Amino acid sequence: MAVNELMHPRNRYRERPNFQELVQQFPELGQVAIVDVGGKVKLDYKNSQSLHLLSKCLLQRDFGLNLELPPGKLVPTLPLRLNYIHWLEDIGAAVGWQEKETVRGIDIGCGASCIYPLLAVVQSNQRWHMVAIEKAEESLRIAKANVVRNSMETFIDVRPQVAGGLTILLEVLQNSPNERFDFCMCNPPFYDSAIGVKPQNRTGKRREPSNASTGSVEELCTEGGEVKFISQIIQESLQLKDRIAVYTTMIGHKSSYNEILREFNHIYIRNITANRFCQGNTTRWAVAWSFDDRIQLNRLATHLELEEECRAPGKKKLLKKPIEWKISTEQEGHKVSSLCQVKQYLLGILDSIALNVRILSEKSDEVLCELIAHQNTWSHQRRKRRCKQTTEDKNDKQFPNENTFKSYDENGNPEEKRQKLEATLTQSESRRQSNPYLKAAINLNRKNNDYFLALHYIDGAAGKDSVNQILQFIQNSVRTKPIDEICVEENQVKATFAD
Numbered sequence: 001m002a003v004n005e006l007m008h009p010r011n012r013y014r015e016r017p018n019f020q021e022l023v024q025q026f027p028e029l030g031q032v033a034i035v036d037v038g039g040k041v042k043l044d045y046k047n048s049q050s051l052h053l054l055s056k057c058l059l060q061r062d063f064g065l066n067l068e069l070p071p072g073k074l075v076p077t078l079p080l081r082l083n084y085i086h087w088l089e090d091i092g093a094a095v096g097w098q099e100k101e102t103v104r105g106i107d108i109g110c111g112a113s114c115i116y117p118l119l120a121v122v123q124s125n126q127r128w129h130m131v132a133i134e135k136a137e138e139s140l141r142i143a144k145a146n147v148v149r150n151s152m153e154t155f156i157d158v159r160p161q162v163a164g165g166l167t168i169l170l171e172v173l174q175n176s177p178n179e180r181f182d183f184c185m186c187n188p189p190f191y192d193s194a195i196g197v198k199p200q201n202r203t204g205k206r207r208e209p210s211n212a213s214t215g216s217v218e219e220l221c222t223e224g225g226e227v228k229f230i231s232q233i234i235q236e237s238l239q240l241k242d243r244i245a246v247y248t249t250m251i252g253h254k255s256s257y258n259e260i261l262r263e264f265n266h267i268y269i270r271n272i273t274a275n276r277f278c279q280g281n282t283t284r285w286a287v288a289w290s291f292d293d294r295i296q297l298n299r300l301a302t303h304l305e306l307e308e309e310c311r312a313p314g315k316k317k318l319l320k321k322p323i324e325w326k327i328s329t330e331q332e333g334h335k336v337s338s339l340c341q342v343k344q345y346l347l348g349i350l351d352s353i354a355l356n357v358r359i360l361s362e363k364s365d366e367v368l369c370e371l372i373a374h375q376n377t378w379s380h381q382r383r384k385r386r387c388k389q390t391t392e393d394k395n396d397k398q399f400p401n402e403n404t405f406k407s408y409d410e411n412g413n414p415e416e417k418r419q420k421l422e423a424t425l426t427q428s429e430s431r432r433q434s435n436p437y438l439k440a441a442i443n444l445n446r447k448n449n450d451y452f453l454a455l456h457y458i459d460g461a462a463g464k465d466s467v468n469q470i471l472q473f474i475q476n477s478v479r480t481k482p483i484d485e486i487c488v489e490e491n492q493v494k495a496t497f498a499d
């Protein structure tokens with residue numbers, strides 16, 4: 001299980017677990033732990049038994065889950081599973097699941113562990129209810145036992161794939177035509193059963209996998225490989241349409257990901273978003289699509305976008321990491337103790353320079369926002385000019401507003417002219433909205449009572465340096481107006497929740 005700074009910001013496994021503490025808590029892990037010459041406790045990830053025990057112990061410690069897996073079955077490594085769940089949470093925050101009492105999901109191919117449904121229920125505090133579908137009889141039996149072992153029968157319905165069936169979703173859902181779901185997810189069998197489990201390494205430059213490979217051929221292989229499997233889900237989604245609001249799947253190989261994107265293009269599915277799950281040496285891809293016009297998946301800021309934008313053309317290495325700053329919240333001996341207080345303070349600062357901030361997700365220890373600017377309002381000269389402009393605008397009778405339209409009419413100009421002007425303004429506004437001067441992501445999080453602010457440049461003519469300038473503006477503001485001097489009421493700041 002490798003650790004990676006590109007993991008989802010909320011992924012608790014971005015930081016390597018402390019094995020010494022873990023072995024003390026779970027002495028059975030001691031059987032496979034290694035103590036190096038410096039006395040440091042380590043685990044050999046290339047040993048499948050170590051992976052097995054580690055996943056079991058972490059599931060118990062971090063999620064209160066008790067999982068039994070017979071030898072030979074796929075061991076669910078947690079950083080990847082959690083990256084997928086966090087991405088679904090982000091999708092949910094963007095499409096309004098927070099307003100729902102219950103979110104309903106389907107996991108296609110839940111495996112013997114039934115890992116995704118179990119994690120989904122725990123992570124959502126039992127708000128997500130899952131249907132888990134599995135084709136292999138033995139895995140189905142073990143998955144059901146894992147659900148019962150964790151008293152999750154109310155929240156997880158494990159269903160067999162239709163015996164001898166030819167579809168992935170259609171036949172399992174055909175007996176309940178009124179059943180609707182908020183999402184489906186899938187970790188498909190990646191490999192083609194005609195070829196078997198052969199990690200792709202076409203260039204010969206790929207590093208050895210850092211983890212032992214686990215799982216049976218039945219779990220990992222399917223006829224035609226993952227592209228055929230996922231293509232079938234896409235084809236079935238064209239029939240099921242809105243019965244599932246957001247379709248998602250993970251993809252094991254970059255080449256398959258490219259093929260799937262081509263397929264979306266070919267069949268005119270445009271409401272899509274994609275992501276990449278990074279965990280140490282292993283990278284996976286993911287796509288989501290929807291037929292519901294109210295769900296605008298392409299508005300989601302994803303890690304893939306963030307990374308691509310940070311990559312210079314043709315360069316392999318990331319050029320810029322997000323800039324991060326530890327916010328000083330200690331004033332006269334006492335610490336500001338609420339993330340909400342820091343968030344409100346920060347939103348107040350950004351609001352003072354007219355930046356649009358949309359909260360994408362909010363947890364007790366982290367807030368993720370999208371920041372949009374339509375002009376530079378943060379650098380000194382620009383701010384001065386903006387102030388002057390605002391005063392001028394107030395006096396400017398020619399500035400097009402409702403009254404301008406009225407005066408056109410009153411002056412005898414034809415209604416047609418008024419409508420044209422209105423249309424031009426609407427068009428330029430929508431161009432401005434879809435092509436902002438700066439699009440960035442803000443991540444505010446709390447670690448051990450310290451607050452960290454990270455800004456990621458995503459897009460826009462403002463360029464990457466603009467996030468440094470905005471951070472500089474925030475730092476200057478914090479210096480001149482310490483947090484506890486400012487009391488910003490919840491409703492005074494203009495942050496909107498993603499709708």
Ligand SMILES: C[S@@+](CC[C@H](N)C(=O)[O-])C[C@H]1O[C@@H](n2cnc3c(N)ncnc32)[C@H](O)[C@@H]1O
Binds near residue numbers: 115187190219
């Ligand atoms: C790569 S494993 C994923 C298991 C588990 N979700 C995980 O992430 O650890 C793929 C699973 O899909 C199941 N599967 C393959 N074809 C299927 C189908 N047509 N319908 C349902 N499950 C299927 C396999 O038996 C296997 O358990």
